[in-house]
Amino acid sequence: MLTISNLHAETAGKAILKGLSLTINAGEIHAIMGPNGAGKSTLGYTLAGRPGYEVTDGSVTFLGEDLLEKAPHERAAAGLFLGFQYPVEIPGVSNVQFLRTALNAQRRLRGQAELSGGEFLKVARAQADALGLNMDMLKRPVNVGFSGGEKKRNEMVQMGIIDPRLAILDETDSGLDIDALRTVGDGINRIMRAPDKAVLLITHYQRLLDYVKPDFVHVLADGRIVRSGGAELALELEREGYAETVREQAA
Ligand code: ADP
Ligand code: MG
Ligand code: MG
Numbered sequence: 659m660l661t662i663s664n665l666h667a668e669t670a671g672k673a674i675l676k677g678l679s680l681t682i683n684a685g686e687i688h689a690i691m692g693p694n695g696a697g698k699s700t701l702g703y704t705l706a707g708r709p710g711y712e713v714t715d716g717s718v719t720f721l722g723e724d725l726l727e728k729a730p731h732e733r734a735a736a737g738l739f740l741g742f743q744y745p746v747e748i749p750g751v752s753n754v755q756f757l758r759t760a761l762n763a764q765r766r767l768r769g770q771a772e773l774s775g776g777e778f779l780k781v782a783r784a785q786a787d788a789l790g791l792n793m794d795m796l797k798r799p800v801n802v803g804f805s806g807g808e809k810k811r812n813e814m815v816q817m818g819i820i821d822p823r824l825a826i827l828d829e830t831d832s833g834l835d836i837d838a839l840r841t842v843g844d845g846i847n848r849i850m851r852a853p854d855k856a857v858l859l860i861t862h863y864q865r866l867l868d869y870v871k872p873d874f875v876h877v878l879a880d881g882r883i884v885r886s887g888g889a890e891l892a893l894e895l896e897r898e899g900y901a902e903t904v905r906e907q908a909a
Contacts, residue, residue, distance in 0.1 A: 659684045659856050660705075660725075660824055665716035666881075667704040674700040676881035677716070682824070687850075687857045689867055689892060692878035693900045698860045699743055701878070702826045706740040707733050721823065734760075735767035737823030741830050743860075745809040748800035753812065754782060756800050757819050764820070785818035789845055806833035814845035825850050826858045831866035843869025864896040879904045 660682040667675040674697045682688050692698055704711045705718065707730035718725040725733060748756060761781075762772040773781065786793050789811050801809050810830055817825055827846065831839055847870060850857045859870060867875075867889065875891040876883045877900065885891070885903050895903070 659686075659721060660858075661717075661719045662705075663717050665701075665704070665718060666714045667700060667711055668714055669700060669703075669711050673714070674881055675704060678878070678882050679716075680876065680883060682856050682858060684856055685853045686873045687859065687870060689859045689861060689872040689875045690878050690883075691861060691864075691875060691892060691895055691900075693904065694862075696878045697881045698878055699828055700881075702740050702828045702858075702860060705733075705826060706730060706738065731763065732767065734820075734822075735764040739817055739820055739822035739825045741813050741817065741825065741827040743828040743832065745801050745813055747802045747804075749802050751800055752798060753796040753800050753815075754779070757782065757796075757816060761819060781819055782815070785815045788818065788848065789814050790841060791815055807835060807838035810834055810838065810842055811845075814842055814849070818845065818849045821849070823854065824856050824858070826860070828860045829862060830859070831861055831863060839866060840869055842866075846870045864892040867892045877903050 662678060662680045665675050665678040666673065678701065690698055690701070700711060704713060705725065707728065713726055720733070720736060720738060723736065728736065758773065758775070758778045761778065765772055782796055783793060786796055791808070791811050795808065795812070796815070801812060804812060813830065830842055834842060843866060846857060859866065859872065861867065872889050872892065875887055875889060877885040877895065879900065
């Protein structure tokens, strides 16, 4: 599904990703952990094509196509979804308007028929119900005045409506209480656990991985994957911290 080879990327003239390689197959859930400033968010932004993040070397293929040649909206239409560490607020634009516009733009690019207002509301209602988010919230401006937990729930509703092939979720667990964490974990499993989908979960903590069990765990440090293992690696890191792994790598 996704093959990243020797990816180098910089932002604001500073090299952040320094030869990162990672392969994700359909049906797999990968977790990326690592210390602050390692380049985890930069990886997500670079894959999504965020302006200001420049690839200086390496390649990325997504579903058999060159991802880096595509514009951000084409990457999204191809099935890539990025959940933000800090979800943005969009005053004046309701969630319903925003999501229907996004979904229909993607459907147009794929040559699919657009959804009418009524058809869209049915899809939106099903996702909101599944996440325990009141439909009234979907009629409010995107994330404006939402609590941290509501923003993350809303992000899961967005993901459910967009229904991507690959979701990159950047610290989706940050700031969540234990009930919200379970809801978000259930959402990820329900929406994304499928033989033709995959997830890249960026997280500082192992606790989300109690709900969304990863097939692979990778440690990102100083712009590269320095260690990979199974779900047990997250438990080991939680116990022992990153220092040992990062030091061994540097030695
Ligand atoms: P992580 O998500 O692993 O905590 P980031 O990808 O956010 O790390 O950041 C990696 C490094 O890039 C950090 O040292 C950060 O300060 C730097 N960085 C990120 N964005 C910018 C920017 N816009 N300008 C300068 N430095 C940046
Ligand atoms: Mg961080
Ligand atoms: Mg980050």
